[in-house]
Amino acid sequence: MSHNSILFNLSIGTDYERLASRFRPIFSRIAEGAVERERSRSLPYEPIKWLKEAGFGAVRVPVAHGGAGASVPQLFRLLIELAEADSNVPQSLRGHFAFVEDRLNAPPSPERDIWFQRFVAGELVGNAWTEIGSVKMGDAITQVTPAEEGGWRLNGTKFYSTGSIFADWIDVYAKRTDTGGDVIAVVSTRQDGVTLSDDWDGFGQRTTGSGTSVFVNAQVEAVNVIDFATRFKYQTAFYQLVLNAVLAGTARAVERDAAREVRERTRIFSHGNASSVAQDVQIQQVIGRISAQAYAAEAVAIRAAEPAQRAYETRFGGNDEAEHQANIDAEIESAKAxxxxxxxxxxxxxxLFNALGASAAREAKALDRHWRNARTVATHNPLIYKEKIIGDWVINGTEPPYVWQIGAGTPGK
Known part of the structure; x- marks a missing residue:
């Protein structure tokens, strides 16, 4: 296969403004209902349906297969815009885009093409990897067992199943009972053996559809039990890049809301600096700083996505050294970001609250959601460990871990 033929079948980028213009009207509609969904803790079923119908889940699928052919940085630019509208929605799609990326990295096959067709048809994939309780490090209680009638049966319970409640399929981390091997079992949600609950009780990102997934003899097609060792190498970086985009979009929402609140505010303080808040130089300074923070956040998030695109392209370039370095860069730069x-x-x-009065704390405005959501997102993949990984690389050239796990340890004394 020629180099040009390979590039034709890859997603190497498109006209971003043309692509984004397809979705911006939907983003605006999503933004209109964001505060009410936050206040009533209503899951965004309808917004996600709008995105599905518009082909948002297929933006990374190659043009040759009916998708938009967007690059990784272009995907995250879109997710930043979506996060500005409602930061819960792009996080709900985190598992979907990671599974799409895995299929993009898979060798060409009829099975891969079927997944591309599903993505283009609007089907979404959730994820269910984390188990709770005293699960040993590196272990998974969730298991797949060969079924007598063919295929596999999936049994187990997962938590943090972000977005799965909206999905047609779920990407489940499990163990084979016959070999003990780690696998991804991709299970259809359209069966009685799958029960999904919205029981995430965090103080932020409350409408991401996270919660418990229970699988009881759920059917899995043989072709959808995938060896975990074949998973795309920059997956950890990719998952983090989604969260980075959520943070950057949140910063844009903070800038938008802060500027609007100041612009519309009529009450002033006697010890202020102007007859209107919008003309108060100290308030202008606060908004200016917020705007700069939002600008920097977006720039960093997009820049950090570039190595992941290189990792994707070099996957098919025949240069193992270049691919290896791109995977290192993807992990280190996503962590730095x-x-x-x-x-x-x-x-x-x-x-934001330094520019406003006490009325900004009213629940009706829900301005506190930005801090709560950002704090929740930033709690994923602990910062202190990311800083250590970066430092060890910079000082000692120690490669970052490409897959990490969480499990039971020994309590401190």
Whole structure:
């Protein structure tokens, strides 16, 4: 296969403004209902349906297969715009885009093409990887067992199943009972053996559709039990890039809401600096700083996505050394971005209140959601460990871990 033929079948980028213009009207509609969904804790079923029908889940699928052919950075630019509208929605799609990326990295096959067709048809994939309780490190209680009638049966319970409640399929991390091997079992949600609950009780990102997934003899097609060792190498970086985009979009929402609140505010303080809040130089300074923080957050999030695109393209380039370096860069740069973004966005979400009066704390405005959501997102993949990984790489050249796990340890004494 020629180099040009390979590129034709890859997603190497498209006209971003043309692509984004397809979805911006939907983003605006999503933004209109964001505060009410936050206040009533209503899951965004309808917004996600709008995105499905518009082909949002297929933006990374190659043009040759009916998708938009967007690059990784272009995907995250879109997710930043979507996060500005409602930060819960792009996080709900985190598992979907990771599974799409995995299929993009898979060798060409009829099975891969079937998944592309599903994505283009609007089907979404959720995820269910994390188990709770005293699960040993590296272990998974969730298991797939060969079924007598063919295929497999999936049994187990997962938590943090973000977005799965909206999905047609779920990407489940499990173990084979016959070999003990780690696999991804992709299970259809359209069966009685799958029960999904919206029982995430965090103080932020409350409408991401996270919660418990229970699988009881759920049917899995043989072709949908995938060896975990074949998973795309920059997956950890990719998952983090989604969260980085959520943070950057949150910063844009903070800037939008802070500027609007100041612009519309009529009450002033006797010890202020102007006859209107919008003309008060100290308030202008606060908004200016927030705007700069949002700008930097977006720039960092997009820049950090570039190595992941290189990792994707070099996967098919025949240069193992280039691919290996791209995977290192993807992990290190996504981690660097995470560390910086957390500080930038949390500061902006807090500074918002320095520009406003006590009325900004009213629940009706839900302005506190930006800080709560950013704090929740920034709690994923602990910052201190990311900082250590970066430091070890910079000082000692120690490669970052490409897959990490969580499990039971020994309590401190």
């Amino acid at each position: 995470q560390v910086v973004l957390a500080d930038l966005v949390l500061r902006a979400a807090s500074d």
